[in-house]
Amino acid sequence: MDFTDLRYLLVAIEAGNLLRAGELLGIKPSTISRRLTRMEDEVGVTIVERGAFGIRPTVAGREVMVQVRRALDSFDNVLQAGKSIGAGKSGRIRLGVRMPPVGQPLQSLLGSWTEQNPAVMLTLHELNDDELYEGLAGRTLDAALVTAHTLRSGANAVPIYREPMMAALAQGHPLARHDLLTWQMLREQTVLTQDWDYSHAARMFYASFLGVGTRFSSHPASKQSIMALVGAGLGITLVVKSQSEVTFPGVVYRPIGEDNAWVQVELAWLPTSQEAAVGRFVAFLRDEARSRGLF
Template sequence: MDVVDFRYLSVAVETGNLSRAAESLGIKPSTISRRIARLEDELGVTIFERGSFGIRLTAAGREVMVPVRRTLDGFDSVLQVGKSSGSGMSGHVRLGVRMPPVGKPLQPLLAAWRDQHPDVVLTLHELNDNEISTALAERTLDAALVTTPTLRRGANTISVYREPLVVALPQRHILASYDSLTWDLLREQTLLTQGWNDSYSARAFYASFLGDGVRFSSHPASKQSIMALVGAGFGITLTAKSQSEVLFPGVVYKPIAEDDAWLQVELAWRPTSEDAAVGRFVAFMRDEARSRRLL
């Protein structure tokens, strides 16, 4: 016996007639009659009474139908899960981020993804550049939002959005009285950066604006810890405009009046990924970036 026999049996019960059951299944009446007779032989019971009234379940047949229906329901559930996963409407996306997704435009993007894909679990992993690169290579991350060119090894990338940079200053800093700042005004300052073992991408990024003579103070710490040091007067730092929505004691934010004061955020993923949910996430981010004109 197999699940096809159970299907035939269930349809026969529903229609109460083998000919009508065969018609609804698109098979010959002799085929369904033969399959049910073989099933009765295997089980050693008579499932149907047959007569001019058509067919009806025997007492043994009614008992047989309980596990048959349970089996068919379970099989349908498996098919539904498979179809949903295969279409990317369910599953799991492990997303690496360099910065917390605070404010626009990333937070609204993730909210839109959540609304449209409520059955896809999204797990956020806040990591530094080296950790994100390693995690993508080792497939412990499915995708990552990155802002530096250090993650191109073996990964595909698409641009998602562009975000202005702002300066975070101690509240009592002399530059805090300015309405906006320029690179020239910032070059003489001590610039606080995040930096882990052999990870100097933030310093390289800042130096591309300010030159190589900048005084850097690197810390293997979170952005929140860097902001705490800014508030304590240890120096200044650059951050994305969305991050300036988070208030820290003793810290003020100032815009930068320079045409190149922005960062490009890209989505990176492994080109060999076969997970449908990951593919749908990549396509969603690409299409949303275009429709919202975030680039």
């Protein structure tokens, strides 16, 4: 007994006679009859009655047909799921992020994707720079939002958006009295950065603006912990505008009036990715970002 047998049985029962069933299936009625007889021999019961009226299920046949319909429905569900996944309309996206999507424009980009693709499950993984690329290489991540200065070879990337940079200061800090800051004003400060033994990207990025002579205080900690140290008066740090929308006790934000005071965020993924949903996700964010003029 196989899927074809079950399908022939269902069509025959619904058609009510073998001639009509043969027309619907495009085969000889005798072929259907032989298949039904073989099924009955295999299950050990008479499934259909034959007569001048055509065919109809026996009492036992009606019980069998309940299971037949369930089996065929399950098979159809598998086919539909496969087609949906193959078209990228369902599945999952494991998105790595360096900076959590606490504000615009990332919130609205991800919100628009989710609204238009409700059958694709999106999960966020907040990791440091090395972990993001390890996740892509190890296929524990499907894509990652990274800053342009941390891009590495081996991954494809497209620009998504730019964000202005701001300085985070303790509320009572002397620079907090200014409405606009410059790199020169910030160079004299102790600058707190996230830093690990194997990942110094943040410190190197800050140094590209402030100079190598800047006093850096590096911590293998989350951005939230760095902000707590800022509020405690241990130094200042740099954030993007969306991060400045989050309130931390004792911390204020000031814009930086320099032409290069911005961060470009790119979407990276491996060119060997075979998940259709990943391709649709990349294309969506790229096209949506372009249409909104985000870069």
